Amino acid sequence: MIFYATPLSSYSAKVRIALCVKGVDFEERLPPNGYRSVEYRALVPMGTLPAIEVDGWVLSESEVINEYLEQCYPAPAMLPLDPALRARVRFLSRFHDLYLEPRVRALFPLVKAPQRAQEQVAALRGDILSRLQQLDEWAQPQPYLLTTDISLADCGPLVTLPLALSVLAACGQPIELPCGLQAWQDNASRHPGVQRALSGWRTATQAWLQT
Template sequence: MLTLYAIPVSLYCAKLRITLRAKGLQWQEIPPPGGYGSADYKTVVPSGNLPALRDGDLLLADSEAIAEYLNDIHPNPPMLPATPAARARMRERGRFHDTRLEPAVRALFGSISSPDPALSAAQSAKITAHLAQLAQMGLDDLPFGLGDCGFAITFAWIEALTSVLGLAIDWPHAVQGYRRRINAEPAVAAELGAYRPILAAWLQAAR
């Protein structure tokens, strides 16, 4: 059985669990020995990154690398499109999440216990700008795939942080439709059902 090193609230661990669910795979989930970033965990996973996956003798850390590996060895249902151009666009979508939208949201995590109105305003503008960019990327012409999994969780974070930090986010109509579509995917719905209470509890404790 696959072994996943993860912590429940981690956005990237939740992102990978969507892939695992979509593939219909079974896995056991364990916390990093000694805690995230600990020396003990780095004896197992040298980078210290989460999530990490062990499959027999193979150990992988990095959600994108793991997801592509799972898609290669468990090709059905496929989570990358059939043509090179469409696969590239799906990967582009996923990279946009990981390098643009998610970092703009993550920049707010440190202010949850002591809200900074100036930071909230600045990041609201950045998040809104990235959502506007996403709306122009053609969200309706590819089937659900690897590049969509992170957005489902990050959208939930944006929604939760809006109420906690008073964010002012403009959600483009195209992104609202995209969010409804991916949230209706069974794997996404199952993960969000488990994840939202964990996120709410973590935010309450962080405050």
């Protein structure tokens, strides 16, 4: 399996967690000439990261890739069998992708000159805090967000929550996670698959924020 990703890409890190937790054998490649290039779009028509290629067949969209991995590599399971719990796992993944991560991403252009954009940063900080509050209310860490073993619901937040903390701190308006989410993050980050998946991403993120 070829995995198109960059070290800094959040959605690539989300899929890398599922790949590493499941122990999938994959070859990680940078998109040729960057993800906006004609060359990459010839391979991956959406032009987004991440994408996988299996036997010449290409799939993009992080959640679709993770669901595909779950079906092809069912052990360890990252979706519970119980239909209600499975739906709640999917809900948290969707909540992350549609409502939480985009507010964190909206901070990226403001990191360079946060002093010129304090009001925008403050508005996004408020949005992020209220989404984190919702996540904290819906999660039932045991010790993963909804399950005893790591699930697909954990993958996105394991990237986006530390990123939100780092980016808001870099913008001069730090936040703290609700206690339950902080405990979840401390514990889930110690999973060996998560550590392997995120070590390069952490380094790349710190380098980006320092420059």
